[in-house]
Amino acid sequence: MCEEVVGVSAISFANRGIERRVTTPFNAPSDTCIACGACAYVCPTGAISIEDIKGRQVLHQELYLGPTTAIRVPFMQAIPNVPFIDKDACIHFKTENCKLCEKACEPQAINHEMTDEYEEIDVGAAILTTGFELFDCSRIPRYGYGRFDNVLTSLEFEHLCHASGPTGGKVLLQDGNKPESLAILHCVGSRDKNYKSYCSRVCCMYAMKFAHLVHEKTDAHIYEFYIDLRAFGKGYEEFYNRMQGEGVNFIRGRGAEVTDVALTPEEEGKLIIRCEDTLIGMVRRIPVDMVVLCPAMVARKDAEAVGKLFGVTLSQDGFFREQHPKLGPVSTDADGVFIAGACQSPKDIPDTVAQGAGAAGAVLSLGDYVTIEPIKSVIDEALCAGCKICISVCPYDAISYNQDKKISQIEEVLCKGCGACVAACSSGAANQQSFKDVQIYAEIEGALV
Amino acid sequence: MCEEVVGVSAISFANRGIERRVTTPFNAPSDTCIACGACAYVCPTGAISIEDIKGRQVLHQELYLGPTTAIRVPFMQAIPNVPFIDKDACIHFKTENCKLCEKACEPQAINHEMTDEYEEIDVGAAILTTGFELFDCSRIPRYGYGRFDNVLTSLEFEHLCHASGPTGGKVLLQDGNKPESLAILHCVGSRDKNYKSYCSRVCCMYAMKFAHLVHEKTDAHIYEFYIDLRAFGKGYEEFYNRMQGEGVNFIRGRGAEVTDVALTPEEEGKLIIRCEDTLIGMVRRIPVDMVVLCPAMVARKDAEAVGKLFGVTLSQDGFFREQHPKLGPVSTDADGVFIAGACQSPKDIPDTVAQGAGAAGAVLSLGDYVTIEPIKSVIDEALCAGCKICISVCPYDAISYNQDKKISQIEEVLCKGCGACVAACSSGAANQQSFKDVQIYAEIEGALV
Structure with missing residues (x-):
């Protein structure tokens, strides 16, 4: 052989x-x-x-x-x-x-000579749906992820519960036994100024789904450690009520630590969750067999590069920035480029599907015309020194260099009037239409006098 | 005159x-x-x-x-x-x-002879965006709405803060003075088994917006009474952090009562909020000048009638039922009828805009064909007694009465195979294709043996 x-x-x-x-x-x-x-x-x-x-x-x-x-x-x-x-x-x-x-392979579908190919496709619009990554739980060492066998991330636990997963859908510890108790820690890396200050929006609900699955598959005691139970969607609060009815222990307090250092005989061989139960105002130690961490949804590492490619800027949290937080949740500042799903911000399946359909609708309703920003930058050819600084700061690739004239030129259709070039131009050649320095000074004077 | x-x-x-x-x-x-x-x-x-x-x-x-x-x-x-x-x-x-x-009227735009007109318009699709109503706060007498002048609903407070509102945007008590303290009660009628058990999703955020407005316009002490602070969306948690920084007092506990019965001299002339502060485990009395109630968003009273008109059923909470809670949030069981916004469930502006664009996209991508349900009802003409019960229970108007044959007939294109007629048919004439009684019995037998 x-x-x-x-x-x-x-x-x-x-x-x-x-x-x-x-x-x-x-x-x-x-x-x-x-x-x-x-x-x-x-x-x-x-x-x-x-x-x-x-x-x-x-x-x-x-x-x-x-x-x-x-x-x-x-x-x-x-x-x-x-x-x-x-x-x-x-x-x-x-x-x-x-x-x-x-x-x-009977249908002869396998061909070892095939190689990856890059194809160029002309399109009139693009929808970015690049999704998210999960926060690396090992960045918070006190939760013991990677150190304790039975500390899993939510995605690993999802695999474990899956009928086609490694245990055929059974909830088992690493040693093959069923857990007698299980803790689910919300907000791992989310709502935490040291890591991600935003809320990941989906964890509360899937954490409760886990509790329901564990309740169905085992007799384990289940503990949910939460800060606020954000069951905001249609039917969500009802599910929360149902989980309380199923005997899940909801403990209001962020898990402080997962440790295997036992202080009492009952804690021997267990993982102990240390946390402040804020509703009784006490620090508690709860021994469990298995711990599921709900990591923050974070922006993809390549978000900045992809954004640069499509002229889409990033929000402070690293996700793609929508055109308007309320009125333009699927559009971006770049004409013809739309965003949907978790690449814009963490969101669950119903909201993602709705936003995806919204982005598709926005593409379908594109007319055969381009809307031009009324306020855009202009470059005074006489003043431009051709230093190209404006080209490097323009987030919309709207400025190009004219080799003949040795100056920068603005493509009016692409310019969004953000003013980055105006601020960067050291020779004062770049100006915003209707917002020239002299006009702004006049306005300030008018307001102050 | x-x-x-x-x-x-x-x-x-x-x-x-x-x-x-x-x-x-x-x-x-x-x-x-x-x-x-x-x-x-x-x-x-x-x-x-x-x-x-x-x-x-x-x-x-x-x-x-x-x-x-x-x-x-x-x-x-x-x-x-x-x-x-x-x-x-x-x-x-x-x-x-x-x-x-x-x-x-100079442009002569006023015509007293005009009357309301009803127009019939043929359309290929319809999007229901009928919105919501606010829970009537006077249904909870212990909050004193309608009894105390300075207990307002959130919509009234929104009017009050509006620059074109009755006070020109100033936050004033009924006697014209500025409030020295103000309480905002979340979840009035929401998350309450006696009224609406669901979460209204938007109140946490607008309640914090109110706190911010009051902080900006007055020097009042601000108290927010919440159960869970559901700041789930993009930038929401950051706003919550900012409000904590602005000195808003967040008290975790549903307001139990608003009363004007003073027990101490400091409470004289004030409205006193009685509540259990669950984080310190104590019942507190907090005297304030003004109380803003955040009422539940409830389904419109005419939702059932409108739903019947369009063949859209209602969820348990009274809102329109979407085709699938995860995968079909803008479609309904009725072909060509879509829903968007708060008529489907409470939601905020970004989610409503995204869903609205999604519904528009779904309409725009409708092909010139109709998808027919594979499992539909059939009526055995020989058995049908012509009692018309099936016609009255069909939520999709898919059954009509054949005057000549004196029997009910199913329009296959409209039938969604829900089985309501099968359950209602007393003569056993209505059956679901592939789910005839005899087939189901055989399945049960197969499963049990």
Whole structure:
């Protein structure tokens, strides 16, 4: 197998007689072996085993530690729901052999010669729906994420509850036992001046959904640690009432710490949540088996680069800035560029769907004309020194350099009249129409006299 | 004036010499007088006065107690922002005279002969945006609305703060003084099993806006009584932080009562809010000068009738039911009928604008075809007794009565397969395709065996 299919000669026979074994040369870890596992997979006697290098049981995190196969669907419920070949894991891309999958695929859908292609498409409008990232919980060390096996993020817990997840939908601890108690910590990294000061909007509701799932699947005691229970949408408050009826313990107070240092015999072997229960005004220690953290939804790392590409600026929280917080929640300052979903700010599915439909509607109702800003910048050709500073500060790519005249020029259709170039122009060549310095001074004088 | 213009002879001269006065016959309240006030308005000496029948100073409520003129814009910021003639108040519609406004209007825009017209318009789709009503705060007598002058609803307070409002935007008590302290009570009728169990979603934020306005306009101490502070949207939490910085007192606890019964000298002449401050676990009494109630947003009284007209059902909370709470927030079960805004559930301006754009987008992307439900009802002509019960229960007007055959018939394009007719049919003639009784029994048997 190793030689014929994979194209590597990493295993062979060693010893003689009844001692004869299949193993790597000299029974030592092999440099040639690519740890593909094919030999262990085809061996009918189970004589070959692949040693787990870390030696750690990876019950929950296996979805994250690496691919189980080189051909896979990128993630559950991916759209389009088709598999791709992970070039880093595929034997063929390491040894140029194998291609077993090609032989197995009846409709001959596998082609190892395909390469990624970049296509240029002319469009009249674009909707940015780049979504969000999750706050990295290990940035708050006191919650023990990454240190304690049974501290999970909400997305990991969602995988765990999923019928096609690593435990087939059962809520299990790393040791395979059912938890007797479980804590859900809201606002991890959200509503926290040290990390993200905004509210992530969706956590309260999915945290209660988790409580409901755990209640359904186990007999565990469930604790929700919250600051404000933000059940604001249609039917949400009703669900909150239902969860209180199901016996979920709602503790008003941000979890302060997750620790395994037991102070009493009951706390032995447990994770202890330390928190201030603000409704009784006491610091409490609550021992649980499993902790689910609800991390903040944060803007994607590439938001600034993508924004720059499309002429969309960012809000203070790092998400894309809408044209108007109340009246233009799907438009941006860039004509023809719209935003929808969590790339604008954290939001749940109903609000995302509504906003997405809104962005689509905005595109569909675009006329075959462009609305031009009445107040825009003008550059006095006689004064412009051609230093190009204005070009670098313009967020709308509205200024270009005229090589012949050696000056900067404004494309009136693109200019939004933000005034960045006016402030940056050191020679006073850039001015805003109707807002020239002399006009503003006159206004101030008029107001003061 | 009374005779020439208004066309009524309600006033005349009485007495003689220096006792001679203009008054009603025998100086008694006149049956002919229509209390138009024209005589008092034109009298240059102020000798004629209209007595306020109630004799109560109406500083705040004047906007609600009645029109100040018979021609007016229906409410501030109305769209379209044009005046209309209130036929109940207009002198012309009482006496067939007057028409002074016609003479005064230079562009001759006034026409007393115009009548309301009903127009029939053929449309391919409809978006219901009928909005909401406010919960009637007088239904909760312990808050004293309607009993204490200085207990206002949020909408009344909004009017009060408005630059074109009765006080020119000043925050004043009924006696014209500035309040030294002010309480804002969240969740009046919301999150309350006795009234509306849902959350009205917008109150937390506008209550904080009020606090900000009061802070800006007065030196009053401000108290916000809340259960959970639901600052969930983009920039909302930041605003909450800012309000805490402005010194607003946030008290976690629903206001229990507003009373004027003073127990201490400091409470004399004040309105006292009694509440449980859940964060210190104590019942408190906080004396204030003014109380603003944040009433629940409730479904319009005509929601059921309008829904019936368009084939849109209502959710348990009385608002229009969307097709799917997550995936279809702007569609309804009725093809071509969409909903947006607070008629679907309470929501704030950004979410309403996004949903409105979404509904518009859904209309714009309608194809020239109709999607038919795969599971629909069928009526067995041989079994149908023609009792018409199915017609009365069908929420989609999909069943009609065939006079010739004396049976009910289903319009397949309209039927949504809800099964209401199947449950109601006493002769067993109505059945759901693929869900006939015998099929369901077989399924149950299969599941149980």
